[in-house]
Amino acid sequence: MGREKDAKGDGKHKLKAKKKLSDHHESAGVVGDLVKNRTKTSRSKEKTQKAKSPNKVKTEAQASVSSSSDSVKQEPHSDDFTVSKGVKRKRIKDEPTEGTSQSAASPTSKRKDKQHGHKEESEVEAQKNKSKVKTEKTVKKEEGEPPVSKKVKRTKEEVEEARRLKIKKKEEEEQSRWRWWEEEKYESGVKWKFLEHNGPYFPPEYQPFPDNINFCYNGKKVKLSLAAEEVALFFAQMLDHEYTTKKVFRENFFKDWRKEMTSEERSLIQDLEKCDFGEIHAMHKAKVEARKNMSKEEKLALKEANQKIVEEYGFCLLDHHKERIGNFKIEPPGLFRGRGEHPKQGMLKKRIQPEDVIINCSKESRIPVPPAGHRWKEVRHDNTVTWLASWTENIQGSIKYIMLNANSKLKGEKDWEKYEVARKLKSCVDDIRNQYLHDLKSKQMVTRQRAVALYFIDKLALRAGNEKEEGETADTVGCCSLRFEHITLHEQLDGNEYVVEFDFLGKDSIRYYNKVPVIKKVFKNLKLFMENKEPGDDLFDRLNTSLLNKHLSSLMPGLTAKVFRTYNASITLQQQLKELSNKSDNVAEKMLSYNRANRAVAILCNHQRAPPKTFDQSMANLQAKIDARKEQLALAKTELKQAKKEAKTKGSSDPKLQSLVERKKAAVKRCEEQLLKMEVQATDREENKQIALGTSKLNYLDPRITVAWCKNMEVPIEKIYNKTQREKFAWAIDMTEADFEF
DNA sequence: TTTAGCACTTAGGAGCAAACCC
DNA sequence: GGGTTTGCTCCTAAGTGCTAAA
Known part of the structure; x- marks a missing residue:
């Protein structure tokens, strides 16, 4: 029912989708125009036009699939990195990780x-x-x-x-x-041999607010019980947020708040509209302000206190190595902030007690001590998992974990494996593509559906699209869970044949809107799948992610739908870098090329962000600076001309005049360089307005591609990766040579 | 075969500190 | 030195995909 309702209100989706990129391809087009407008000096203009605007980027998948009848290009086989469980990985020393062309050092x-x-x-x-x-x-x-x-x-x-x-x-x-x-991998399933830690850090207990702060109901002061007061504060401190204006949020909050009230409070407080949180809200704001205005000493003391907490709880000992923990703090209570139209937004996220927490560590380690007067739910010693502590949250009933930081061995090793699986796909992707193109003509409906879904996953980097429980989460979809209302077929559109228009909310309720020309066979199949269906019906009614992944793993061990995203992202980066960057460019220009390559991937993966609040202003400021610099350059040029003229008329042998000419020349050059740098910066910033580069950089792009590019282009790695990222990708930075090929 | 549970990765936003600029 | 901007870290929600139980 819920689905049908939503489906009929397809337009509703469009309206409710975050006001972000309305059409990533259209937007990229705009980007292209802006690029042209913003780079006006002849040199930067040339650079800008030379570089493809992101919307023109054709990914490897798109190129390959759209020319499916072309002869299959034979790609070099990647090395035999073993990722299947239970098989020992060779020591790096002997491992020709980067193929035969790699240095054997x-x-x-x-x-x-x-x-x-x-x-x-x-x-x-x-x-x-x-x-x-x-x-x-x-x-x-x-x-x-x-x-x-x-x-x-x-x-x-x-x-x-x-x-x-x-x-x-x-x-x-x-x-x-x-x-x-450089070490040998453990046997199947074993994640560690020794694990010791101090358990999670619990947020401080609730401190009731002073007596002079009142909550009012129906105009009258009401002294709330401690539990009710705490939840009231959760709401009051969110009053400036849009969430508290939403009907669902308010209803869920009120329902859960009433559960925390005493029976007297419950019988009195029956209408949220009559509640006045004004004083509590003001108190909260004053506290925030006070924190902002703390003295240097106070801030330092706070910093030191935090540092102590990190030192005590932020690290663990894993196989005799000190490792950072990613999230060592238990999530504090509050109101649930689901994304998009989440049916559970506003519900009370309860305080977690030690009695809710399972500890995982070595038997022979020092077992973490629970806070005074408490005990753990359980202490277990399971070395086949990577988590240190876990608890079940009360909103979805899902398990939350405390795990290691991204720079840890456990995370790094998995990351490396992920990219190796993606590289393995490179060697068989042509066969897989040929197979699914062939399957488009299958007699079996399920096979055809699988083929079309795979075509989308490969060409558009869509997510798999697991099934979701209705009413539990926001209505979002991925490939396999696409519904009738999420696509529109156009025999002809904007001069293209067989265009599929996608419009749906994906992960985090981020809108995916795209108009894609597809091959005729895909188009005809889609038409067939949509026959006799209506909004609310599944597009791929015979298919789910589990069937799809089963098929994929039969084609290549370890292959799942999400590997295509990693593969296409990484291969796109590599190709774009080759295409866009020039050894003769300066560092700023190389950086622009890198960011553009990164951006092409972010667009492919639909990684969006809300434009920064101060975007327009900061753009205007930068433009003003550019204009000022231009004036300065014009002046410098005039002065140079003057100096030259003077030197010529008064005799070229005068060393003073000669040195003046040289100085003026240098000034012009400096001005030009600064202007170019600013213009490049402006272009980059404009193109990045609504695109988030971080997600792909951190999760989809094989860092070895970046490291090799940096080496080839003589760009310091620090220009691309910040400290945290360098730590996360330490393995790649260490092992990658300039000739690495993804 | 389906469902539930579990473990893990991927994701965008908030808030804050550092950098920048006048 | 102080206001503004930028980039980074933290936070935790929301996905994927595997396995075991029903």
């Missing part, structure tokens, strides 16, 4: 080279930094470097000392890093 020699390289790199970097400080005020400071006051001039010795310290710190970090990728 042993890890040790590699390390030596690397360390040497580090030194050289650092020296070069230091030199660069020195000269940059003079010319480029806007350059970001190297991470970890203490802020240097511009007024205090450091002596040469001090600079040298700072440089040495930096190198030493880097080396120490390098030394202490656990190079797990």
Whole structure:
């Protein structure tokens, strides 16, 4: 029923979808125009036009599938990295990880080279930094470097000392890093041999607010019980948020709030509209303000207190290595903030007690001590899982886990495996594509549906689309769960034949809107699947993700629907980088190319973001700066002309005049460089307005592609990955040579 | 064969600290 | 030095996909 209702109100989806990118392809078109408008100097113009605008990007899947009848290109086979469970992975030393073209340097020699390289790199970097400080005020400071006051001039010795310290710190970090990728993998299913930690950190108990803060019902002051007061505060502190205006949110909140009330409170407070949270809200705002205005000392004390908590709870010991925990804090209670039109938004997310928490650690480890007066729900010693603690949340009844940080061995190893599976797909993707193109003509309906779904997953990087329980979550879909109302077929559209128009809400209720020309066979099949169906009916009524994945795993071990997303994302990055970047470009231009390649992937994967609130203003500010710089450049050019003229008339042998000409020349050059840099920045920012690059960078792009590109292009890795990302991808940074091919 | 439970990855937004700029 | 902007980290919701039980 719910579905039918929603389906009939298809337009409702369109209205309710977050006001984000309305059409990522259209938007990309706009991007293209803006690119042209914004880059007006001849050089940058040339660069901009040379670089493909993101909407023009044809992914490998699209290219391959649309020319399916073309001869199949033979691609080099990837190495035999074993990912199946129970099989030991070869030691890296012997492993030709990056194919035959890779350097055969042993890890040790590699390390030596690397360390040497580090030194050289650092020296070069230091030199660069020195000269940059003079010319480029806007350059970001190297991470970890203490802020240097511009007024205090450091002596040469001090600079040298700072440089040495930096190198030493880097080396120490390098030394202490656990190079797990050089170790042998454990036997099937075993995730660790020893695990010790201090358990999760619990949020502080609720502190009742002072007596002078009143809650009013129907105009009268009401002293609430502690439990009811806490929940009232949850609502009051969200009053500035749009959530509290939503009917579902308010209803769910009120229902759950009443459950926390005493019977007297319940009989009195019957209508949310009559509740006045004004004073509580004001108190909350004052607290936020006070926190903002804390003195330096107070802020420092708070920081130190937090640091202590991190030190105590933020790390664990895993197989004798200290590893960071990703989320060591138990989620505090509050009101559930589901995304999109979530039917459970506003419900009370209850406080988790130690009695709700299961601890997982080694038998022989020091068992974490529960908070005073409490006990754990259970202490278990399961080394086939990676979590340290877990509890069941009360909204969906799902399990929440405390797990390790992304830079840990457990996460890193899995990540590496993920990319190896995707690389393996590269070697058989042509066969798989031929197979599903062939299956489009199958006599069996289920096979045809599977083929069309696969075509979408491969070509458009759609998610698999597991089934969801109605009424439990927002109505979102993926490929297999697409419904009749989510696509519209056009025999002809905008000069293209056989166009499928997609319009649905995907993960996180992010709208997917796209008009895609497809091959005739796919189009005819879709027509067939839609026959005698109406809104609310499944498009692929014979198919689900489990059937699809079963089929995929029979084609290649470890292959599932989501591997296509990883594969197509990574291969797109690699191709785009090849196409867009130029060795002769400067670093800023190379960065623009990288970001554009990254953006092509983000568009493919539909990674959107809300435009930053201050976007228009900051864009206008940047434009103003560009204009000012242009004026400055014009002036500098005039002055140069004047100086040249003077030198010519007064005799070219005058050294003073000659040096003036040289200085003016340098000024013009500097101005031009700064202008170009700003224009590149403006282009990049504009193109990025509604696209989130981070998600693909962190989850879909094989970091080895980036590392190899950086090496080839002589771009410092720090320009692409920040510190956290470098830690996460330490394995890739360490093992990748310039000739790596995904 | 279907469903439920479980373990894990992927995702966007909020808030804050650092960087930037006048 | 102080206001503004930017980038990073944290937070936790929302997916995927596997396995075992019904």
